[in-house]
Amino acid sequence: MDVATLTTLAGIVEYAVPVLFASIGENFTEKAGLINLSVNGTIILSAMSGFVVAMTVDSIFLGFLVGAVVGAIVAAIVAFSSITLKQSQVAIGFVLALLCRDLAYFLGAPYTNKPGLFLSKVPIPVLADIPFIGPVFFNHSLVVYASYLFIIIAYVFMFKTRSGLMLQGIGERPSAAFARGANVKALRYFYTILGGLLIGLAGPMYSLAVKIGWAGQLSGLDGIGWIALAITIFGGWNPLRVAFGAYLFGGLQQLGITLQSTTNIPIQILQAAPFPLMIFTLLLVNVGRAEWVDRELAAMPEKPRIVLSKILRALRTSPPASLGVPFENE
């Protein structure tokens, strides 16, 4: 396999990482029954603050830490407004998405295009020498290796541990979980803030590792958060499937970069290519639930009907039953 292909594949693995953290972070939040719609703004704000802090105090670690804290604070506002004050989750999330983005562009202006720190590549000894697999998976910066572990940990935690079961409980049937002694509100706070922390990590992952630097509104981060939200739905609230969605998105972005150098399609068009695809995939995973589809299917001859309904059922995803519904103890 030639070098160019390997570089492209390695790029997909790398580009998927921030989206992967953000989408799985949102996955945790939504499993608990809340929607944090602020993702797009959170990523941009934490990318800016992580970059600036890392540069000023000369510490990449603090850059990541600050990114995570920014994400956690934004998520805490969403949690307070939705859980304690019972305001619309969409309203607060949407406002924060816009506010955080503008805050980042406003406060980050003096640091635009300044040289800063970045994570260098650390090839893993032995593994990096395996043909094909080595250059694609094991010649990256630390965040990429962290993402491999993270996917597995998130999956195992959510589906194979007691705490994970509790997490599913408060998102599916909070009253039942409450009856069994779970502190639904506290847990929802916890998972919303945990999710925000992970979303916040995605920012410095861009500015310090994957898309190095801060270029204000030209950083190319606007829109990624909305995609991350869609990937959570596409992934059916399952970290493995969500990770798959993130890799698909990484692939599309890489494809854009490749096409840009070989054709003369304007870059803006390539950057927007994932969005029509996002709508299309959302249609695919949702359409199986629509009434008219059932009617059409019922009118079909048996063979295509069985095949079609099997495909639709495989694609279909359903959200946690109490997603977006406030919970009352009484």
Place this chain on the structure above:
Amino acid sequence: MSLEPRAGQTPSILKKSTWIDFGIRLTAVILALVFTSLILVIAKAQPLEAYKSILQGAFGTTIKFTSVIASWVPLVIATSGLLFTFTAGLWNIGMEGQIVMGAVFTVGAFRIFDETGLDPSLVIFLAFLAGAAGGIFWALLPGLMKIYGGVNEIFGGLGLNFVAKTAAIWLIFGPWKRPGVASGSGTEWIDIPFRLPYIPGTNLSLTILIIAIIVAVFTAIMLKGTHFGLRLKAIGKNDKAAYILGIPTTRYFLLAFGLCGLFAGIAGAILVTSKQYSLIPDAGFGYGFLGLLVAMLVNYHPIWSAVIAFFFAALSIGNTELQYMGLNSYFAGVLQGFLVLFVVLVDGVRKRLVTKL
């Protein structure tokens, strides 16, 4: 998944103007100002000086003041459209893309009728019709996807925003590119007879001001004084109950989207004929998103949308003055964002106190 706002959940600053309510809302404004000032201090700027220069920038001269009104026009039209979808319990986040599509169709119409020798005012009228059609078309898409595809209108609309912008960029760089070299600065300008003239000595076209007033009054009457408005509100409160009571909810959802798209399209046509004179990549100028913020603040009260939209427009125009202090124009977004954030939070605290009493 229930992302739809319910009447009880949505923020509303101006419901009953008792003094206590007024005080609570004032608290939200003060909190927003405190936090914004803090941000200014972080950016190493004098807050008072910044606010003063925003006022200067918005009201300092006739030109500036009329620019505020010219910016109020598309904002109040966008907000009016969004009040229909909000009342029906829908989050039409695709508003921005609908304005862009309105601009695309408007410019397209000018390109078609450019050389036909028709009377310019007739051509402008046709271009507005085309813009309206573009807006309606783009607004019905998330509506249809929601009803027949099960795709939440928030995600449908968001995706379509980007698709609309991509379509505009494709036209600018491709089929509609300027003679010679394509440029991100937009398509060729429309001919002078097709541009709406300004009132002498100002930055404002009388035509668009009249359109905005008609749209705002129409919205207030439709929502407050007709059966249509009442039914829409019933759907917004509980669409299943409304359906059982005999309201054709599907049709009303699409009507709300359609009306919203109609106004989005008109806003797009206004931006082309009185501001930009061409199609640019950012043809919506953010009015769709800003309109959502205003609509969230005023909730079901069309009258207040004119006032809040004026305040927001003044901020957006006045804020450009900050460049002389070395600050960029994202400041308006920061102040507007904090304002809505604190209104939502303080309103939540008020409701919590009321239920506890």
